[in-house]
Amino acid sequence: xxxxxxxxxxxxxxxxxxxxxxxxxxxxxxxxxxxxxxxxxxxxxxxxxxxxxxxxxxxxxxxxxxxxxxxxxxxxxxxxxxxxxxxxxxxxxxxxxxxxxxxxxxxxxxxxxxxxxxxxxxxxxxxxxxxxxxxxxxxxxxxxxxxxxx
Numbered sequence: 001x002x003x004x005x006x007x008x009x010x011x012x013x014x015x016x017x018x019x020x021x022x023x024x025x026x027x028x029x030x031x032x033x034x035x036x037x038x039x040x041x042x043x044x045x046x047x048x049x050x051x052x053x054x055x056x057x058x059x060x061x062x063x064x065x066x067x068x069x070x071x072x073x074x075x076x077x078x079x080x081x082x083x084x085x086x087x088x089x090x091x092x093x094x095x096x097x098x099x100x101x102x103x104x105x106x107x108x109x110x111x112x113x114x115x116x117x118x119x120x121x122x123x124x125x126x127x128x129x130x131x132x133x134x135x136x137x138x139x140x141x142x143x144x145x146x147x148x149x150x
Contacts, residue, residue: 001025002025003019003034004031005030006033007033008034008047009034014069015072015118016072016116017069018072018075019072021074021076028058028059029059031053031054034050035052075134079092080108081107104143106137113135114127115130115135116134117131117133
């Protein structure tokens with residue numbers, strides 16, 4: 001499963017996310033919540049029965065069925081300048097600690113995450129392009145320095 005949410009209200013929302021595809025997942029997305037205009041009573045021992053579950057194999061199907069993530073996109077490791085592909089199946093690399101300087105989470109030129117974010121005043125101020133990029137780093141910005149400065 002790529003994304004699974006359980007909410008006790010129908011007013012929760014999700015949008016402007018980047019999801020890495022998982023073609024092997026029969027149900028890649030799951031959204032559990034009460035039906036429209038109702039609340040789940042968590043004090044009710046049977047509150048789980050008050051929730052409806054919607055599962056979908058693709059982002060498009062999930063968005064269509066739930067109305068969630070209509071502006072979200074599928075992304076992969078190739079959008080980043082230098083972020084190695086990780087796999088839970090590779091036990092040798094699963095517990096690897098990486099040096100922060102060896103990774104570069106800036107977006108590659110042409111990445112589909114460029115200009116796909118939402119403008120949030122005082123948070124995304126200073127973005128370049130039509131809208132903010134998805135992720136923490138705006139395309140074209142200098143690589144941030146972490147830790148002690150020279």
